[in-house]
Amino acid sequence: MKTTYTFTKLFLLVAIFFAAVSCSENEKEVVVEPEFPEEEVVSSVTPNGETVLTFSANMNWEVTSSAIWCKFANGSTSMKGEAGDISLSLTITEDAWSVEESVVEITLKMGSEEKVIAKYTRAGKAPVITNAEGEEYGEENPIALAYTNNGVSGSFSFIANYDWEIKNENLPEWLKISENNSQMGGNAGESVLVTFEVAKNFWANAQDGNVVIKAKKSDVSVSIPVSFSGIPEGVIAVDGINGTAFWWKISADGKNLWKDGAESEKLMFPLSFNAIAKDNAYTVVKIEEDGGFMWVNDESHSFLSVEDDNAGNVVLTAQENTTGKERLAYILVMPQKLFDEIKEKADANGGVYDNILLNSEGKDLIESKYDAYVALAFKQEGTSAAGGFKVLKYGYENIPCSLDKTSDMSRSIATEYGISPESIYSLSVESSVSLTINPLLSEWNYECMGQTASGNEMMIGNGIEPTELEGAPAVMVNSTETMYVIFISNDAQMKALIINVE
Known part of the structure; x- marks a missing residue:
C-alpha cells in the first residue's frame, strides 16, 4: 500500500509540471506587438478650426501633441484610449500664434514604443504694420513725404505684429533713414517713430x-x-554752401573766400554748389558792382565767372580786384519763369533793372522780395595782394610785378621815403613802352622820379597823365630809362614801383 501511494504522488507531480509548461507556452502565444501607421500624415491647418486625426491601434494607446496650439477633444495636449479604429478631433487655437509658420507633431505610444504619426503646419498670421492710430499701411495709406522749408523729411510711427527692423539697403536709393533716428526696429506691438529723409540730389523730381x-x-x-x-x-533750394548767403568775403586776388568774420576758415575758388528746382527749371543770375553801379548778367562788367550745366551743378570762379575799392556781387538762383518775367520788364525799360530787380536806381541792393533767392552775397577786398600793382602794356597786355626788397634802388627808396620793403615792387620792360599803372590804393596821389642807376634825375618820356584802368584811376608812363613811381594814399599808405628799362 505504501508503494502505490508513492507512485500516485509522483504521477501527480509530473502532471502538474506538464500542465505548468503547457500554460507557459499558451501565454507566449498571446503577446501583442504594437502596429503603427506605415506613413506620417502631413497637413496644413488654420487656427479656430478642427482637424480629425484617424488611426488604428491594436493595443491600448496614448497620443501627445508637441504644441500648445494643437489640443485634443479633452482640452489637453495628450489623450489615452483602448485598441480599435480611432478618430480624434484636434482643435487648432491661436495660442503663441505669430507671423512665422509652426509645426506640431502628434506622437502615438503603444506599449513601450512610440512614433510620430502626424505633422500639422500652422500658417503664420498675416504680417501687419499700422500707424499710431491703428491705420494699416498699404496702397490706401502709403508713406508720403513732401518738401518743406527745412528740406525733405518725415517721421512715421510703426506698430507691427512681429519683431522687425529697417535697413537702408531695403529702401529706394533716393530714401534714407535719418542719422538722428534712435531706433531702426522694434518688437511686436511696440510703437516706434522712424524719420526718413530724401537725398538732396533727388529733390528735383517726384x-x-x-x-x-x-x-x-x-x-x-x-x-x-x-x-x-x-x-x-517755383521753389528753389541750394545745396553745398556751408553757411547763410550773407555775407562772404573774396580776397582781392580772387583766389580765396570765407564767411565774413571767419578769416581762419578760408576756402579756395572754384566754388561748387547745387541748384535744385523742379525739372531743373532754374537760372543763375549775377549782379555785380562795377564803376559804382550794379550790373545784371553783364559780362563786360563782371568779375565772377559762372559755369552751369543746367542740371543743377554750378561752379563759380573770381577774378582779381583791380579797382582798389571793395565791390559787391550777388549770385541768385531763381525760378526760370520768374526771371523771364523780370527780364521782360527790364528789356521794356531799355535793359535797365532799376526798380525791377534792383532798387535805389541800381546803386544799392536788390529788391528785398528777391532776397530769398540769394545763394551768395559777396564783398571783394579792394587791394590786390597779387603783385601789388595792376600794370598794362599798351593798355591791354598784363605785365607781372614782383616784390623787390634787395636791389640798390629798392633799398634807396626804402631809406629815402620810409617805405616798407614789403610795399616796393618792380617790373622790367623794353625802352619806350607805354605803361598804364594802377597802384590798387584808394584815393591816391603820386610822385614820379626818373633816375639812372647813378642817381641822376631824368625827364620822363611823354610825361605822366591821369587815365583809367578798367574803371579805376591810373597813371600812364612812357620811359626810356629806369625810373620809379611813388604812390601815396590819403590814409598815408605808400607803395613804390620800379620800372627797369632794358
Missing part, C-alpha cells in the same frame, strides 16, 4: 518706391509704398 520692413529672425516682410512729390514748382 519719386516712388517701397519700404521693406523685415522680420528680425525670418524671411517675413511687409512692403509699404513710399512716395515723394518732388520740390514744388
Whole structure:
C-alpha cells in the first residue's frame, strides 16, 4: 500500500509540471506587438478650426501633441484610449500664434514604443504694420513725404505684429533713414517713430518706391509704398554752401573766400554748389558792382565767372580786384519763369533793372522780395595782394610785378621815403613802352622820379597823365630809362614801383 501511494504522488507531480509548461507556452502565444501607421500624415491647418486625426491601434494607446496650439477633444495636449479604429478631433487655437509658420507633431505610444504619426503646419498670421492710430499701411495709406522749408523729411510711427527692423539697403536709393533716428526696429506691438529723409540730389523730381520692413529672425516682410512729390514748382533750394548767403568775403586776388568774420576758415575758388528746382527749371543770375553801379548778367562788367550745366551743378570762379575799392556781387538762383518775367520788364525799360530787380536806381541792393533767392552775397577786398600793382602794356597786355626788397634802388627808396620793403615792387620792360599803372590804393596821389642807376634825375618820356584802368584811376608812363613811381594814399599808405628799362 505504501508503494502505490508513492507512485500516485509522483504521477501527480509530473502532471502538474506538464500542465505548468503547457500554460507557459499558451501565454507566449498571446503577446501583442504594437502596429503603427506605415506613413506620417502631413497637413496644413488654420487656427479656430478642427482637424480629425484617424488611426488604428491594436493595443491600448496614448497620443501627445508637441504644441500648445494643437489640443485634443479633452482640452489637453495628450489623450489615452483602448485598441480599435480611432478618430480624434484636434482643435487648432491661436495660442503663441505669430507671423512665422509652426509645426506640431502628434506622437502615438503603444506599449513601450512610440512614433510620430502626424505633422500639422500652422500658417503664420498675416504680417501687419499700422500707424499710431491703428491705420494699416498699404496702397490706401502709403508713406508720403513732401518738401518743406527745412528740406525733405518725415517721421512715421510703426506698430507691427512681429519683431522687425529697417535697413537702408531695403529702401529706394533716393530714401534714407535719418542719422538722428534712435531706433531702426522694434518688437511686436511696440510703437516706434522712424524719420526718413530724401537725398538732396533727388529733390528735383517726384519719386516712388517701397519700404521693406523685415522680420528680425525670418524671411517675413511687409512692403509699404513710399512716395515723394518732388520740390514744388517755383521753389528753389541750394545745396553745398556751408553757411547763410550773407555775407562772404573774396580776397582781392580772387583766389580765396570765407564767411565774413571767419578769416581762419578760408576756402579756395572754384566754388561748387547745387541748384535744385523742379525739372531743373532754374537760372543763375549775377549782379555785380562795377564803376559804382550794379550790373545784371553783364559780362563786360563782371568779375565772377559762372559755369552751369543746367542740371543743377554750378561752379563759380573770381577774378582779381583791380579797382582798389571793395565791390559787391550777388549770385541768385531763381525760378526760370520768374526771371523771364523780370527780364521782360527790364528789356521794356531799355535793359535797365532799376526798380525791377534792383532798387535805389541800381546803386544799392536788390529788391528785398528777391532776397530769398540769394545763394551768395559777396564783398571783394579792394587791394590786390597779387603783385601789388595792376600794370598794362599798351593798355591791354598784363605785365607781372614782383616784390623787390634787395636791389640798390629798392633799398634807396626804402631809406629815402620810409617805405616798407614789403610795399616796393618792380617790373622790367623794353625802352619806350607805354605803361598804364594802377597802384590798387584808394584815393591816391603820386610822385614820379626818373633816375639812372647813378642817381641822376631824368625827364620822363611823354610825361605822366591821369587815365583809367578798367574803371579805376591810373597813371600812364612812357620811359626810356629806369625810373620809379611813388604812390601815396590819403590814409598815408605808400607803395613804390620800379620800372627797369632794358
